[in-house]
Amino acid sequence: MTHIAVDGCLFCQIVAHKVSANVIRETAWTMTFTDISPQAPVHVLVITKDHYANLEDLSGEDPGLLGTLMAEVAVVADDQGLGEDGYRVVINTGEEGGQTVEHVHAHVLGGRAMTWPPG
Secondary structure, eight states: OOOOOOTTOHHHHHHTTSSOOOEEEEOSSEEEEEOSSOSSSEEEEEEESSOOSSHHHHHHHOHHHHHHHHHHHHHHHHHTTOTTTOEEEEOOOSTTTTOOSSSOEEEEEESSOOOSSOO
């Protein structure tokens, strides 16, 4: 299956297996790998294989894929043993939202109590 990719995008390169990552799950539409700078005992990223710069682009252009992404977040959280105790899902959008890679991705964090407000 061919996916929409952007040259120079780190996550597109991971999807294409040109950059290595600790991939823990892969579907036809998503890929999940561990975060290189974990903020919790469990910290994984769930990304779309197709390139969308941020949540705004994804929700506007392919809301069905957004649903697929969120459903995959729940599967991954359960696979990581987070379903019973709970977990946090974060999708940073834009510079002020803390987004550092311009490819939509959900952070799944768990394995410890989360504080509020987050930052």
